[in-house]
Amino acid sequence: MSWIDWTVLIAFLGYTIWDGTRRGKEASTIEGYLLANRSMPWWAAGLSVMATQASAITFIGTTGIAYVEDMRFVQVYLAIPFAMIFICMFLVPFFSKMQNFTAYEVLEERFGLKTRLTTSGLFLISRGLALGVLIAAPSYVLALLLGLPLYITILIIGVIATLYTTVGGIAGVITTDVKQMAIMMFGLVFCFILIWLNLPEEVGFEGALYLAGSLDKLTVLDVSFDLTEKYNVWSGVIAAFFLMASYFGTDQSQVQRYLTTDSVKNARKSLLLTAYAKIPMQFFILLLGVMLYVFFIFNSAPASFRATEPVAQTEQQQIAEQKILKEYQVAHLNRKEAALEAVQNRDDQSQKLFVETDAQMNDARDAELALQAEIRQADVNDTNYIFPYFILNYVPIGIIGLVVGGIFAAALSSIDSELNALTTVSIIDWYQRLQGNLHTEAHYVKSSRGVTFFWGAIATVSALLMGETKSIIELVNQIGSYFYGSILGVFILLLWVKRATGTGALTGLISGMFSVFAFDRLFFNSITGDYSFIFPWSTVPEGYAKAVEFLWLNPVGTFVVVIVGISISLIWPKSK
Incomplete structure (x- = not known):
């Protein structure tokens, strides 16, 4: 990045940290620190719900899935409107009536302390593991920016996020989330328009859709019923309903958002905002990944989007790689010519040739990835590096810093949210409950900050142990499932x-x-x-x-x- 981008990035992150920590002065009580005194507006709570789930994972993982596969991942979100209606009808009134700090306090009255602690303990385990992924996600981008090993960047982002989170309360988190959503959407829309404008004149948006459709990249719905398929209509509507109903209805990181509102009506409005906006947003992000694939048909792209070099190569491996890269370059050029011909002619023969050349190029790309995996003796899948590569190599100077800043700030905000929820459950469901509420408000606020720091350290270690994964967005849902x-x-x-x-x-x-x-x-x-x-x-x-x-x-x-x-x-x- 240029010095201009670094200036923009540092200034934006500095403002984000200041904006998030300045509300910490209001967190003098445990209710103020954890629930913002139940005074947040519904639209801010709703945007926070979306920002907490989206963050850097949306930028990196979802676009990568669409690039290497298709748009069927959107089916996971088909259940969100139904899940939100379910939650608004049954869970929101229940939680609001009880006026609790956590979603798990209500379990003790009916089922006893053991059930409450077991359920909240499962939340701590699941979100503690997922938080490691949230720290790892922006670390992929940071690794590209600084040219450092992934474990170094994980430590950097983990330490910064933990220190920032320990200072701020939930009011600062939600306030920051609102601004992050605006920056996130600006970055996504800007990149989409940039791709569109840089397509060949004879291709355009309509031609790009034709090429993507020829490769089945625009596949959105799969109506076949198959338990072994990750994404189809049935898993998206039925199976994902249970995931979304539990995530938004019983997960403290989400419940805590609408507990900060002052009424059942406003809590419902905050959730319905997500119900209306989430599917269109995910569809747009997946379409961005597909457009990115078409963009690289006509623009240079490496065989591997990872900015890493093999640790060792034998002479035989060097010869093999030279052969693969030559085949890749030839296939890439052939695919570009076939794509232009396919758009111009729109006949079966031209379309078939384009599909064949695309397969040849991807065969060469897969061979390169397989060779790198053999050399490094590790998975070198580059799904999470595709969109960051585009940002660093094709986005204009000055805007790079803002887009990357949006990714980092969104990630920090999501980490903030998860840490705050983990702290709330640890303090309210465990420490305060088992200690019998014997201490002062100041003691519990101080303890909350200490627990926040502890969970940040645990999450950073978790991210280090996790290493690479094919898709960080899938891993989050797998952990939750x-x-x-x-x-x-x-x-x-x-x-x-x-x-x-x-x-x-x-x-x-x-x-x-x-x-x-x-x-x-x-x-x-x-x-x-x-x-x-x-x-x-x-x-x-x-x-x-x-x-x-x-x-x-x-x-x-x-x-x-x-x-x-x-x-x-x-x-x-x-x-x-």
């Missing part, structure tokens, strides 16, 4: 099963978690038709694939918790 369904099941027992007991709820919760991990390790051999449970530390035999994809783990966990919880409650109706 191990926990969310079971937690939602406990709340269903609370709201609609009057005979449910503490023993039933706790047994159901434990059973739900075991069932999720069991189904996650169930594999299917498409040749022999055999099903096998394969432990995580075992090698998956050739020909086996997961029988149930991760989104379906959510309804599995929910149903097991409810069925087991009801059964145990009927067997021991007086147990608590």
Whole structure:
């Protein structure tokens, strides 16, 4: 980046830190620090809900998925409107009536302290792991900017985020989130327009859609019912409903947002803002990834978007790489010529030639990635580096700093939100509850800051251990799918099963978690038709694939918790 971009980036991040910490002066009480004294406007809480989920992951992971695959990932969000209506009807009035700090306090009255602590403990584990991903996400961009190893950039962003979060309260987090959403959308819209304007004149937007459609990049809906497919209409509407209902309805990082509003009406309005805006936003971001793919048909792009060099190469590997790169360059040129011809002619023969040349280029690209993986003895997937490469190489000077600043600031804001939620649960559900509320407000505020720092350190270590992953946006949903369904099941027992007991709820919760991990390790051999449970530390035999994809783990966990919880409650109706 140029000195102009560095100046813009540093100035923007400096303003973000100042804007977030200045509200910390109002956090003199535990309610002020954790819930902003329940005084936030609904639109700010709603934008915070969206910003917390979006952040840098939206920029990097979602565009990367559309680039290497297609737009079917949007199906994950089809359930959001239905989930929001469900939450607005049943959970929001319940939480607002109870006037609690956390979503898990309500469980103790019906099901006892053990169920409350177990459920909140699962939240701490799941969000603690996911927070590591939120720290790793902007670190990919930072690695490109500074040319440092990924673990160094993780430490940099983790330390900055932790220090910033410890100072600010939830009011500062939400205030900052609002500005981050504006910067995020500016960056996305600007990049989309920039790609559009830099397409060849004879191609244009309509021609770009034609080329993307020829490659099936515009595939949005898959109506086939297949439990082994990650994304189709059924997993998006049915399975993802349980994920979204639990995430927005029982996850403290989201519940805490609408707990900061002053009424049920405003809490509902904050959630409905996400219900209306989330699917169009995700569709636009995925379309940006597809347009990015078309852009690189006509503009130079490396075989690998990672800015790393192999640690060692034998002479044989050097010869192999030279051959691959030559094939890649020839294929890239052939694809460009075939694309122009396909747009001009719009006939089957030209379209077929374009698809063939695209496949040849991707074969060469895959061969390069495979060779780099062999040299480094590690996964070198570059999905998370595609959009950052475009920003650094094609976005104008001055705007680069603002776009990258938006990515970093959004990431810091999301990390802020998660840390604040983890702190709230740790202090309210564990420390204060088990200590019997014996200390002063000042003590709990001071303790909250200390716990925030602790979780920031844990999340940074988690990010270091996590390393590379094919798609950070998928990993976040996968982590959540191990926990969310079971937690939602406990709340269903609370709201609609009057005979449910503490023993039933706790047994159901434990059973739900075991069932999720069991189904996650169930594999299917498409040749022999055999099903096998394969432990995580075992090698998956050739020909086996997961029988149930991760989104379906959510309804599995929910149903097991409810069925087991009801059964145990009927067997021991007086147990608590």
